C-alpha cells in the first residue's frame with residue numbers, strides 16, 4: 001500500500017483540521033524566513049491535500065507544485081482558489097501521484113515540504129529518497145507537523161480544554177482496547193527519531209525548529225465526540241465496526257461523567273514544528 005488516500009475526508013478535512021484565521025499565513029512567513037527562499041523559488045508539497053499549507057504560498061505568488069494520491073482533496077484546493085481575483089497570475093500545478101515515486105526530474109525544486117503525510121506512508125524511506133532526488137543541491141526539505149496538546153498522545157489536567165480531553169480519552173480507550181495503528185502505516189508522528197536518523201544516514205544536515213504558533217477554530221466537546229463517532233480522523237478508518245462501537249459506548253459513559261460544558265466551544269493553540277534537511281552546497 002503506497003499510502004492512505006484521503007478521498008473520504010475531502011468534504012470535511014478543512015472543517016476539522018483547518019487553522020484559525022491568520023495561522024496558515026504565519027506558517028508561510030516563518031517558512032520563508034527560515035529558508036530564505038525568494039518569490040522565484042520552486043516549491044513542492046508532498047501530500048498537498050486541500051492546500052492547508054500551500055494556499056498562502058499560492059496566493060502570495062510562489063511557484064507551487066502539489067502531489068497527492070487523492071484527486072478529491074486537490075479538487076478542494078482548486079475550488080478554493082477558483083474565485084480569487086488574482087487567479088490568473090497563480091503558478092500552481094497539481095499531480096495525482098505517489099510520493100514514493102515522484103513524476104519529476106532530479107533537482108527540480110528549491111523547497112520540498114511534507115506535512116502530516118509520512119505517518120501514512122509505509123515506505124516513508126522511499127519518500128525521503130525521492131524528496132532528496134528532486135531537490136536542487138542546497139535546497140530545503142521541511143518535514144512539518146502541528147504540535148498541540150493531545151495530538152497523538154493522551155494528556156490530562158485541569159488546564160486542558162474539554163474538547164482536547166475528549167480526544168485524549170479516545171486515545172486512552174484505544175489503548176485500553178488494544179487498537180493498534182492500522183497496517184500499512186509507519187506510525188511515525190511529528191519529529192520521530194527514525195526520521196532524523198534516516199536523513200542523517202542519507203548525508204543530510206538536519207535541524208529541528210519551532211517555526212510559528214497556530215490556532216485552531218473553536219470546537220465544543222460534543223462536536224469532538226461526533227468527529228470521533230463519525231471516524232473523521234484517519235487513525236480510526238481501519239478499526240473494526242465492533243471495536244469502534246465499543247469505543248463509542250465507553251466514550252459515551254465517560255463523556256456523561258466527566259464533561260462539564262458539552263456545548264461550550266474552546267480553541268486550541270499549538271506550534272508548527274519542522275525537521276529540516278539539506279544536502280550539498282547552498283550555492
Ligand SMILES: C[S@@+](CC[C@H](N)C(=O)[O-])C[C@H]1O[C@@H](n2cnc3c(N)ncnc32)[C@H](O)[C@@H]1O
Pocket residue numbers: 002003004005006007017046047048049050051052053067068069070073097098099100114115116117120121
Ligand atoms: C493528513 S493529510 C495532510 C494534507 C496537508 N499536507 C495538510 O497538512 O493539510 C495527508 C494527505 O496525504 C495524502 N497521501 C497519503 N499517502 C500518500 C502518498 N503515498 N502519496 C501521495 N499522497 C499521499 C492523502 O491523500 C492526504 O491528502
